[in-house]
Amino acid sequence: MIEQDWLSERFAEHQDRLHAVAYRMLGSSGEAEDAVQEAWLRVSRADTSQVENPGGWLTTIVARVCLNMLDARRARREDVAGALPPGPATPQPSVHPNGQAGPEDEALLADSVGVALMVVLDTLTPAERLAFVLHDVFAVSFAEIGPIIDRSPAAARQLASRARRRVQGTAQASDAAQSAKRDIVEAFLAASRNGDFNALLELLDPDVVAVELRGARAVASFFSGRAEAARLALVDGVPAAVWAQRGQPKAVFAFTISDGKITHIAIDADPDRVRDHDIVLLGTGNTERR
Template sequence: MVEQDWLSERFAEHQGRLHAVAHRMLGSPSEAEDAVQEAWLRVSRADTGQVENPAGWLTTVVARVCLNMLEARRARREESAGALPPEPAAPHASPHPSGRAGPEDEALLADSVGVALMVVLDTLTPAERLAFVLHDVFAVSFGEIGAIVDRSPAAARQLASRARRRVQGAAGASDAARSAKREIVAAFLAASRSGDFTALLELLDPDAVAGEARGADAVAAFFAGRAQAARLALVDGVPAAVWSHRGRPKAVFTFTVSNEKITRIAIDTDPDRLRDLAIVFLPVGDKERR
């Protein structure tokens, strides 16, 4: 009973980090929760007599659970010939001194995610993804990573290096597109707040769609003067607009941009979906103040 109490206390102490590891490994809050629960089932049945580093041991258990889930996911996708869409995951960031991701790291992680980057992360092999996330985000040693994936420390280093090159390449390729989209969304919010119908039309594709509104004139008329409470944000790393009430997101506006024109604005108000989104509000710029 004493050993079980000790184990429960250690697990509760490190549960936040374990969930963060699983979330970055799997890219899904619900799957991360499943992984942490499965890890608890495993550790609760394990012999803890030889455990000298509870944090490292628990991280290893969660990582192995996530590795199994990633391998199963990859197998399903291969069987369905890519029918399943990619899920977002967090990319490279500098490790926090404590090994945990702090608020600043969360913002940097979210700000560096682009559509191309999410796709690249999702196409990494499970071993590459594990090595990359554990080392680059959580500062886990290559020796520990190698033991999880049954490779030497040198091989684990190569896995992380190969993944890092692909991720950084995707990040660079998506930077320009993301920055341009951010400017367009910011300009749209500014024009909407001020009721500048002409400016809205200039940002919209002639065949733009937003809900029931069809065509640039209808979309501009719908949004003119109506975005007073919406804020520019990164939603799963992509520039968007978010309307919140009492600190809780109530609506997310996502923008499809082609040839520097907004072609579609999707509005999501489903509380379950909004709960799972990674939302980072961005500073107010000149275009939004006007």
């Protein structure tokens, strides 16, 4: 009974970190919860007499559970791919966490490159993903990582290095794309605010669609002179525009951009959906999170 109480206390103490590890490994909050629960089942049946570092021991168990889940996921994808006719591979969509994120999750999300990171992690082998996430995100040593993936510390280091190169390349491409999109959205808002019809036409694709309107001239006419209350923002980390009333976001404008032109503008004014977004209002020299 005393040992079980000690286990419960140690597990509760490290649970936020364990969920953060599982989320970064699996890319899904639901699967992360499943992994943590499976880890607890293993922990509750384990012999703890030799455990000197509870945090490291628990992290190792969660990592092994996640590794098994990633291996199973990869096998399922290979089965599905084998049943499909030959053709170009379809990229797997990234999965966003649902519900309230813990403090470690929020910090990790802020430090990551968002969707791009999750997509590129999904292309790594399970061993590469584990080595990179545990070492680069959670500062676990390669001496500890090696046994989890049945590799030497040197081999684990090589796996993490290979994964890091791919992640860094994706991050650089993502940053460039996000910067370009921000410039286009900002220019669109300025032209709309100033009623500059010709500037709007320059930014819009000839076949742009927005608010049940189709075509650059129709969309430019609709938005010309109408963006006084709209502000440049990051919505879930992506450049967008937000209409706010008394400082509270009321509508989100999402832009689809192709070849430097706006091809679609989606407007969402549903209060519940707007409230669920992570919105950072951007200004000249300052930002506000809503």
